[in-house]
Amino acid sequence: MQLIDHRDIAAGPEAVWAAILDPEVLKACIPGCESLTGSPEAGYEAVVVQKVGPVKAKFTGMVTLSDMVAGQSLTITGEGKGGPAGFAKGGAKVTLAPEAEGTRLGYEVEAHVGGKLAQLGSRIIDGFAKKLADEFFERFKTTVEGPSVPGDTPGEAPEEAASPDGEAGQKKGWIKRVFGG
Amino acid sequence: MPKDHGIGASMKRREDVRFLTGRGQYTDDVSLHGQTHAVMVRSTVAHGRIRSIDTSAAAAMPGVLAVFTGEDFKDMGGNPAGWLINSRDGTPMREPKRPVLAHGKVRHVGDAYAAVVAETYAQARDAAEQLAADTEIEELPAIVDMAAAVADSSNRVHDEIPDNLCFDWGWIEDNRAKVDEVFKSAPHVTTLELVNNRLIPNAMEPRASIGEYFPGTGDYRLTTTSQNPHLHRLLIAAFVMGIPENKLTVVAPDVGGGFGSKIYHYGEEAVVLAAAKKLGRPVRWTAERSESFISDAHGRDHVTKIELACEKDGTFLAFRTATLANVGAYLSNFSTATPTFLHGTLMAGPYKVPNIYVNVKTVFTNTVPVDAYRGAGRPEATFSLERIIDKMCRELNLDPFEVRRKNFITPDMFPYTTPVGLAYDTGNYGATLDKAMEIGDVAGFEKRRAESAKKGRLRGMGLSTWIEACGIAPSHLVGVLGSRVGLYDAATVRVNATGNISVMTGAHSHGQSHETVFAQIVAEKLGVPESAVEIVHGDTSKIPFGMGSYGSRSLAVCGVAVTKAIDKIVAKGKKIAAHMLEAAEEDISFADGKFSVAGTDKAKTFGEIAFSAYVPHNYPLETLEPGLEETAFYDPANFTFPAGAYICEVEVDPETGKVDICSFACADDFGNIMNPMVVDGQVHGGVGQGIGQALLENTSYDENGQLLTGSYMDYAMPRASDVPFYTVDYSCQTPCTHNPLGVKGCGEAGAIGSPPAVVNAVIDALHRGGLTHVKHIDMPVSPSRVWSAING
Numbered sequence: 001m002q003l004i005d006h007r008d009i010a011a012g013p014e015a016v017w018a019a020i021l022d023p024e025v026l027k028a029c030i031p032g033c034e035s036l037t038g039s040p041e042a043g044y045e046a047v048v049v050q051k052v053g054p055v056k057a058k059f060t061g062m063v064t065l066s067d068m069v070a071g072q073s074l075t076i077t078g079e080g081k082g083g084p085a086g087f088a089k090g091g092a093k094v095t096l097a098p099e100a101e102g103t104r105l106g107y108e109v110e111a112h113v114g115g116k117l118a119q120l121g122s123r124i125i126d127g128f129a130k131k132l133a134d135e136f137f138e139r140f141k142t143t144v145e146g147p148s149v150p151g152d153t154p155g156e157a158p159e160e161a162a163s164p165d166g167e168a169g170q171k172k173g174w175i176k177r178v179f180g181g
Numbered sequence: 182m183p184k185d186h187g188i189g190a191s192m193k194r195r196e197d198v199r200f201l202t203g204r205g206q207y208t209d210d211v212s213l214h215g216q217t218h219a220v221m222v223r224s225t226v227a228h229g230r231i232r233s234i235d236t237s238a239a240a241a242m243p244g245v246l247a248v249f250t251g252e253d254f255k256d257m258g259g260n261p262a263g264w265l266i267n268s269r270d271g272t273p274m275r276e277p278k279r280p281v282l283a284h285g286k287v288r289h290v291g292d293a294y295a296a297v298v299a300e301t302y303a304q305a306r307d308a309a310e311q312l313a314a315d316t317e318i319e320e321l322p323a324i325v326d327m328a329a330a331v332a333d334s335s336n337r338v339h340d341e342i343p344d345n346l347c348f349d350w351g352w353i354e355d356n357r358a359k360v361d362e363v364f365k366s367a368p369h370v371t372t373l374e375l376v377n378n379r380l381i382p383n384a385m386e387p388r389a390s391i392g393e394y395f396p397g398t399g400d401y402r403l404t405t406t407s408q409n410p411h412l413h414r415l416l417i418a419a420f421v422m423g424i425p426e427n428k429l430t431v432v433a434p435d436v437g438g439g440f441g442s443k444i445y446h447y448g449e450e451a452v453v454l455a456a457a458k459k460l461g462r463p464v465r466w467t468a469e470r471s472e473s474f475i476s477d478a479h480g481r482d483h484v485t486k487i488e489l490a491c492e493k494d495g496t497f498l499a500f501r502t503a504t505l506a507n508v509g510a511y512l513s514n515f516s517t518a519t520p521t522f523l524h525g526t527l528m529a530g531p532y533k534v535p536n537i538y539v540n541v542k543t544v545f546t547n548t549v550p551v552d553a554y555r556g557a558g559r560p561e562a563t564f565s566l567e568r569i570i571d572k573m574c575r576e577l578n579l580d581p582f583e584v585r586r587k588n589f590i591t592p593d594m595f596p597y598t599t600p601v602g603l604a605y606d607t608g609n610y611g612a613t614l615d616k617a618m619e620i621g622d623v624a625g626f627e628k629r630r631a632e633s634a635k636k637g638r639l640r641g642m643g644l645s646t647w648i649e650a651c652g653i654a655p656s657h658l659v660g661v662l663g664s665r666v667g668l669y670d671a672a673t674v675r676v677n678a679t680g681n682i683s684v685m686t687g688a689h690s691h692g693q694s695h696e697t698v699f700a701q702i703v704a705e706k707l708g709v710p711e712s713a714v715e716i717v718h719g720d721t722s723k724i725p726f727g728m729g730s731y732g733s734r735s736l737a738v739c740g741v742a743v744t745k746a747i748d749k750i751v752a753k754g755k756k757i758a759a760h761m762l763e764a765a766e767e768d769i770s771f772a773d774g775k776f777s778v779a780g781t782d783k784a785k786t787f788g789e790i791a792f793s794a795y796v797p798h799n800y801p802l803e804t805l806e807p808g809l810e811e812t813a814f815y816d817p818a819n820f821t822f823p824a825g826a827y828i829c830e831v832e833v834d835p836e837t838g839k840v841d842i843c844s845f846a847c848a849d850d851f852g853n854i855m856n857p858m859v860v861d862g863q864v865h866g867g868v869g870q871g872i873g874q875a876l877l878e879n880t881s882y883d884e885n886g887q888l889l890t891g892s893y894m895d896y897a898m899p900r901a902s903d904v905p906f907y908t909v910d911y912s913c914q915t916p917c918t919h920n921p922l923g924v925k926g927c928g929e930a931g932a933i934g935s936p937p938a939v940v941n942a943v944i945d946a947l948h949r950g951g952l953t954h955v956k957h958i959d960m961p962v963s964p965s966r967v968w969s970a971i972n973g
């Protein structure tokens with residue numbers, strides 16, 4: 001399945017680029033990600049738990065970043081083995097283009113599944129992959145921008161926003177945390 | 182009054198008593214002391230190179246007794262193809278080795294490359310999952326599309342076969358030039374490109390096997406889901422494992438449907454036998470339904486271009502076809518015969534068409550092997566013919582009933598030799614067409630169409646006049662055509678001392694009702710009640726020999742072997758009776774269970790003769806052996822040629838594209854009928870499967886060779902609500918001229934004749950509704966395809 005879409009992010013291309021290279025950001029944005037270790041250069045080892053239709057599985061595999069043109073584009077590729085559930089692999093070609101309000105992050109996602117996942121879940125796999133991709137880039141946008149209003153981030157209760165400084169600082173968003181402000 | 186027993190009676194099926202009360206004994210019901218459980222490890226990629234398999238972790242898991250990989254079987258023989266086909270240039274087909282377990286490469290999703298045996302099923306399964314995790318397979322680009330496969334030599338299913346082509350077959354090559362010439366000058370030419378959709382057999386009982394080894398004697402025993410236990414024995418013993426045939430017993434107990442998929446030998450059977458020997462314990466394996474989807478041989482999968490040359494009045498001049506036939510990743514046992522000699526030889530249909538040329542290119546792909554499935558090649562031939570004839574009728578504005586009638590071979594023309602190598606012995610195709618038009622109420626169609634129109638539905642009527650060559654047998658013929666085996670069958674009739682009878686048949690019943698129908702034949706011929714006759718099948722240690730049940734051959738081949746053995750019993754009985762009655766043998770006649778001296782009231786019952794044969798106190802021992810048991814092998818002189826006419830009526834909802842089948846009328850000529858109720862059931866089942874192919878069933882692979890229709894959520898099987906009440910008639914009977922029962926076979930008929938009737942009806946409905954831009958819709962004719970066709 002193939003999917004082409006974009007997100008407009010209220011941050012400059014350099015900031016967005018740096019975020020993509022931050023494993024903590026990746027971990028936070030990959031839905032169901034239980035762990036992610038490694039570096040942008042060597043690639044990451046990831047453990048992701050997902051449920052596709054009747055098949056729930058823990059995928060272990062590699063996430064690699066390639067074709068990197070700093071501040072402009074890169075390819076994120078992942079391949080996970082889900083044991084008896086089969087496997088999933090996919091990639092996203094990501095481009096960054098400066099916009100008046102920030103950055104337009106364009107992505108072309110391709111996803112393939114195999115084994116039981118394909119045999120039993122093929123009917124729903126396209127929709128599932130789209131949902132995962134949407135979720136990933138939406139989380140990424142939110143993480144980079146930070147909530148515009150306290151409590152605006154889905155799942156974040158207002159009282160959490162009012163928690164002690166350290167955490168509140170994080171909730172200001174990744175960009176403010178890294179670049180100050 | 183209809184007969185209540187014997188030949189021609191609609192006797193209820195004796196096997197149903199155990200099936201309907203849950204007392205059937207299937208392979209998976211067999212439980213053995215000390216048994217162990219095998220689970221296969223199957224490829225999740227369509228094409229890949231096996232880089233490494235680390236068995237150590239799996240082998241150390243609780244309960245694990247043995248782990249096997251392709252390496253353990255690499256020195257064993259390959260699972261062979263049963264028919265040798267030569268290409269047009271005379272070169273033999275390419276035959277890659279099909280190993281017990283994949284070695285070096287995996288070639289389809291579901292290709293088993295390892296097996297784990299453990300104390301319990303759960304332990305075996307856990308270890309199989311571990312083994313899969315410890316296996317490194319480098320995924321290679323999958324070869325899925327046939328046209329791409331033959332065009333690209335850089336990517337190969339088998340490294341030694343550059344263009345993925347198994348063979349390029351021409352039938353008959355000598356016809357080719359003449360056919361081409363006729364097309365050049367023909368007044369009209371119709372062309373049609375069509376797909377015969379790939380089907381998954383979906384027998385109700387999944388495949389299962391139990392291997393046993395007896396170290397004291399060195400004997401093996403395989404209990405398995407087989408349509409032909411002796412064929413399994415031959416393939417496993419002589420070709421794959423190198424076991425002497427007399428050291429291997431193959432038992433096929435109750436088998437829950439096969440439709441062709443259980444003809445073939447599969448690697449799991451060799452695995453359980455080898456594992457049983459290694460462990461000294463029984464090893465069992467039963468497929469999960471998900472495994473069946475990706476490991477049972479699939480059916481059909483042809484892409485065909487067919488052309489018809491004719492006069493403006495619809496008189497056929499020539500047919501020419503070019504087909505790509507998918508064999509999948511390996512050659513299954515009958516896979517090379519199905520698209521060739523079960524397909525190309527039928528391309529004349531029931532018609533007197535003077536010129537025919539058939540070309541079939543058979544292609545390897547990274548998909549499950551494809552082989553014979555109910556009808557096997559003949560549904561593909563019939564679909565191509567009946568669809569293009571219908572298209573030609575529309576192009577020339579001719580009546581499809583009359584065009585077929587005009588082109589029929591007529592009863593005075595038999596025996597009739599077709600341009601594609603068959604000699605039809607008898608038939609009356611006009612009679613079955615008339616009968617179909619009567620029971621299908623063609624005359625009343627217009628009224629029904631108007632009724633449908635009031636509901637906003639488009640009603641259409643589709644016709645298919647079909648023929649098949651079945652009773653797959655004559656060894657001299659199939660030998661010429663490339664078969665590597667003989668296709669006779671055998672039966673032993675054993676009359677016991679107390680007068681009851683055991684009949685051992687080479688035919689195997691897995692839904693065909695042999696236990697009922699063969700008993701009727703024996704009862705009729707020997708004048709004994711059916712209850713005195715036991716039919717024994719499915720065990721190589723009990724039955725004499727046999728090539729099994731497929732190709733609508735059980736009755737026409739094995740049934741005749743039974744009658745031949747009975748003839749021998751009666752002949753011997755006459756000798757015994759002549760002695761006991763002190764009469765000349767030629768004066769003894771046998772009727773209604775009695776041996777009588779002509780012109781007298783002196784007689785001995787069948788039971789008295791049987792008793793005398795085993796208690797030979799008053800018996801001609803000097804000239805006659807005691808006992809009353811006879812075996813006959815029967816090899817027919819020709820195929821049988823059942824034929825018929827099917828009329829399907831459909832309603833199409835133009836808003837949604839949904840097709841509903843309103844009625845289905847079948848007028849068949851099966852020759853003589855042994856049990857009408859069983860014939861009804863066979864036709865109902867066959868037509869149901871044909872409707873499934875026409876409207877619902879489709880096997881879909883994605884571009885990576887992943888099976889997308891791998892469960893009943895995505896693979897649409899026909900349900901009761903999808904099929905109509907059938908009108909079935911087989912009163913038009915031209916008995917087969919070369920077998921003594923005069924029977925032709927009925928098992929595949931419905932699946933052969935029905936798909937084109939359904940599709941023709943859908944196209945007819947659209948045309949009558951003014952949607953004349955729709956020339957063809959590929960099967961399955963699903964609502965989305967119909968809607969898309971309607972809306973351009």
